Amino acid sequence: MLIVGERINTSRHAINEAVAGRDAVAIQREVRLQVDGGADLIDVNAGSRRDSEVDDLIWLIEEIQNEFPKVRLSIDSANPDSMNRVLDRVMLRPMLNSTTGERSRMEAMAPVIQKRACDIVALCMDDRGIPKTAGQTVENTVRLVSDLEDLGVPRDRIFLDPVTQAVSANTRAGMMALEAIDGIRRELDGVHIISGLSNISFGLPRRPLVNRAFLTLAMKAGLTAAILDPSDRGLMSALKAAQVLLDQDPWCQAYTRAFREGRLEA
């Protein structure tokens, strides 16, 4: 499992304050927390600060790289032009978060995608909106992957996100997401499947319970990457337990190491 840490997002009050005040120490503390928790990449999102997004992203990228030169970054923006303008500042191979199958979005992202070798998060929605069935999601991803391959992106750089809906609004949303993940895994050899976990539990109480169960089930279905809060010990412990059960942790080594390091939380 590839873990993308989601905490550096200016929609969070503390991050907005740190970015506004150019408090590098506060940002680096947030990155440290995520790296210690098991993050492979750090997602960086300053989209809530529309007027200064590019400057803020550049500042974030440089402050994080200064302290963590070996940690990869995920550039998270709704604005392809912003991504384009900050992309050269990223030292290691960046992840772009994200494109979609919408025609205008794909066209705007094409020059960014072709600018340098990147990992691409691709949301399985297109001009018809968010798919209503798992089958439609899988169909969309086939087209998405073909479009990205036409732009020269190899499959193992593509991270498909099936775009989960809230189970509180649609009782079928959980099964639909699991069927979509399973279908993508069967249909598209070699791609990654990624999900932000927390949409699924929107509107419910005790959301961590639902998020953990969803992560566990999604891993079985074929999820290979997740955007989450790696400092959430309950969630990361659930992930490690799932790896043990799904034969993804030989001799339970990662699980027992996490226990010895005091990082397992029941």
Add this chain to the structure above:
Amino acid sequence: MLIVGERINTSRHAINEAVAGRDAVAIQREVRLQVDGGADLIDVNAGSRRDSEVDDLIWLIEEIQNEFPKVRLSIDSANPDSMNRVLDRVMLRPMLNSTTGERSRMEAMAPVIQKRACDIVALCMDDRGIPKTAGQTVENTVRLVSDLEDLGVPRDRIFLDPVTQAVSANTRAGMMALEAIDGIRRELDGVHIISGLSNISFGLPRRPLVNRAFLTLAMKAGLTAAILDPSDRGLMSALKAAQVLLDQDPWCQAYTRAFREGRLEA
């Protein structure tokens, strides 16, 4: 999901003391705890008290029925003769826990099974021992079901237990159990699939983490019943979250009710 509460077992010190001292109040308190937690049946096991097992079972059955006349009982014994001698004392339809596919065991259980209409837990092992692959488990269950049907047991009274092994001893044990459950579900329409959850985590630290993840995954694979501790709020909360995601809880009603009643624990 049918929940069989496992706490009334004389291998637990407190239960042994209560049974030895004929402390009905202590036993009824344990039953209340499980019923309040969501138990559909109460398992009763006095196997550790070999010399007095039958008397102890009869006492337990009567004390529990006095206080909880609407709660079904599961008679849990390795000794078919003990089961035979206590069976008439059970008011509602009993569950027999358990038979196996071993020839001698099935022969000894046959008269008990035919004595009255019961639910039967059947462990998927036979004279060749515990199956080494999921395919072998499914083959065994086909034979087991056929044997039980020959004794007049309808399918919807059969609870097949795939006999999970510890993942600490065999890294494949989790996947094997899930494949076995999935295979039984596909192969044998109308049977129940049951599991004691805790074998899977034997030998590991923080076992509740692994048990909860296994319950979640096993429910997706096709588990319809579980023998567990219903007073374990973390486990029961994980169960409720899994039901939400697997479209087994229309409009999230059971989940949100459990929340309102203060029974969800993240």
